[in-house]
Amino acid sequence: MPERDPGPSVKDNELYEKLRDEGNSKEKSARIANAAANQSRSSVGEKGGESPSYEDWTVDELQDRAKELDISGYSNLRKDELIEKLRNH
Numbered sequence: 001m002p003e004r005d006p007g008p009s010v011k012d013n014e015l016y017e018k019l020r021d022e023g024n025s026k027e028k029s030a031r032i033a034n035a036a037a038n039q040s041r042s043s044v045g046e047k048g049g050e051s052p053s054y055e056d057w058t059v060d061e062l063q064d065r066a067k068e069l070d071i072s073g074y075s076n077l078r079k080d081e082l083i084e085k086l087r088n089h
Contacts, residue, residue, distance in 0.1 A: 015032065059082065
């Protein structure tokens with residue numbers, strides 16, 4: 001499989017490719033790869049997030065997040081469908 005060129009903004013191409021192969025979005029892969037290049041990879045993995053689980057969010061909050069991420073077709077989704085769409089973005 002030929003290596004994809006993520007462009008000059010990605011600082012750790014190897015990690016970027018691994019993350020993309022795992023199914024992560026381009027944006028998420030680039031963000032993690034760049035954070036890992038600025039710190040050690042292990043410290044980035046340990047950092048984790050502080051955000052509560054999507055199940056704890058209201059539908060309005062989930063819709064706001066979908067809008068922030070430029071996800072389309074979220075307005076008529078049930079909460080569980082909206083969560084799945086956000087997680088698979």
